[in-house]
Amino acid sequence: MPPPELGTRSRPWFVRRRYGVGYRPLAWQGWVIASVLLAAAIVALLVVHASTARIVIVLALVAVYTGVGWRLSGERQDAANAAEEAPAVAPREPVERTPEQVAAIARLRAEASTPTRLRGPAGDEAIIVEGLTKRFGERTALADVSFSVGWGEVFGFLGPNGAGKTTTVRTLGTLIAPSEGSAVVAGIPLVPENAVAIRSAIAIMPEAPGLYPRLTVAENLEFFAGLYGLADVRPRIEQALATVNLVERAGDPCGSLSKGLKQRVAIARALLSDPRVLFLDEPTSGLDPVASREVHELITALRQRGVTIFLTTHRLEEAERMCDRVAILNTRLRTVGRPDELRERLFARSLAVTTLAPLEAPERLFAAVPGFAGWHSDGADGYELTVSDPRTAAPELTRALVAAGADVLSISERRHSLEDVYLELIDEDVEARRP
């Protein structure tokens, strides 16, 4: 049987049972007919119980029900259920697609990846946090945290386990109440009266995908679409699934999906409501490299669409690659800025020099380099020079070394990674807490 066309769905009144014989009501009209006939059978049994006519009447009612079911039913239950329970999409194994279906899927995927800049109120920040503190009894999970996130920005929130990243997301998502401080989320002040409005404007993807294993992918999304009160549910589900390339798995129970696929479904769920701000809590946690790359590609696509993304992670290379700005948290906010800005702020800029043989008078040689601030040896034939601007210092240094007759193997700018920044700050905290 060819797969049903996208967006179409027949709704027969009855459906043939998958197991056993006969028909069961599918639509409310079917239930009404079945109830009336059942009531008639009970009345017949009560009223004419003493007569053999009751058997004839009951058999007649059964015959009427079967006849009505046969006339008004659709396909067998398994086929009809696929249409009923996975309304948004084609079934999983459409080996052959009609050209129209292929075109429809291509159109949806194209629509999903079309860059459209989503913006909030002009001039405002998407998220503003001021002095946010959260205490659980005696334990402080989050202390005096302040930062802001612009509309359309991908903001990385880094920190070791227990640093308060998830607590921050939960607080901004109105799941838990802050002990102190204030915030604006998606342009809406964080107060109890605005909780529903905030939750409607944002989407949070927690670390675990949290899908109902007995429901299909489409049913999971349909449920969440209902909670967001969305109109045009089926096109939205189709578009969300097209974004994560899962249109063909819509009819699969979520319990049967791999962890990577579940994560993609969770992202599709987060995209359903077209959130103005999307919180991703450790989206690649526990994923293999291929699945992680797919999630990164999705985040990149969302960034192109202008979605504001708040990404918590402790994968530093992920944050460095994906985020416009990052914040490093360790209960207190340690720093906020662009990754390269943080590197410059924390580490002096330097040049690494390697020569074939040790230099005779390195101090005298290096002092002539513009912007020179100091040096130290890095192994027997290596030197690290601290300079104000490596781009002007490097050519002068090269000339000076050649003039001095040194055999230069390499001169390069020493680049510090975000990981260096992170470890530097977290190590400072560890040192500070040591008695």
Add this chain to the structure above:
Amino acid sequence: MNIDRGRVRAVFRKELRQFRRNRAIVVTMGILPVLFLTGPMISIFSLSASASTSAVRSVVSSVLLLMLIVPVILPAAISSYSVVGERDQGTLEPLLTTPVRRGELMLGKGLAAVLPAVAVTYVLYAAFVVAVRIWAAHAVFSDLWQVPPILVEVLFTPLLATWSVCVGMAVSVRSTDVRVAQQLSTLASLPPLGLAVLITFRVIAPTVLSAVAIGLAFVVLDGLACWGAATMLDRERLIVGRRAPRHERSRSG
């Protein structure tokens, strides 16, 4: 309290879909009532036409009481799963991040537990009455086919089921293990049956007035149970295991 019917419907449909695909729940819904009623039904159908009035009443009363246990046990088993089950499968946090309000969540989940249980009980009761009318001694049917016992069954069934659901949800909020939640909520849902015993065993004369009076008592109990359960369905309590202090709750919803 604002209630969005669309959200209630979404929760209700999701719950029913899950129940339908959970073999344990389907089997419980199907087999438990039958098991409960098999013994008393045999007693009723073995009563002779010359059985004394007291013997007839005793058997009929026990069947009616068992009929009232069904709407207590079935929803307790389902509703006790409602929160701890979500937590168990990791769906609680994603659910709470949506705009759904606690009242909508409770109503959707509650209706999904109450309606099937009430439907099963009513169908069972109707089938029982029909069977008695056809096959049992006439004295039994006469004792059964009176307004007070019918009113007791029809009125008490949804009220007891509502109590059971509210208590089950409250237990579910505080539990970390599904099986413990089911056992505790079944136990906790039984006490109001004591009121029903008074009327089914004719300690209180079974009249329309007494049935309505006890029904009103159930309404009050249900109201208290629902209020208690709704209070416990606090997002922070559900996520981190304890409620925020009052002064903090005023900072966020």
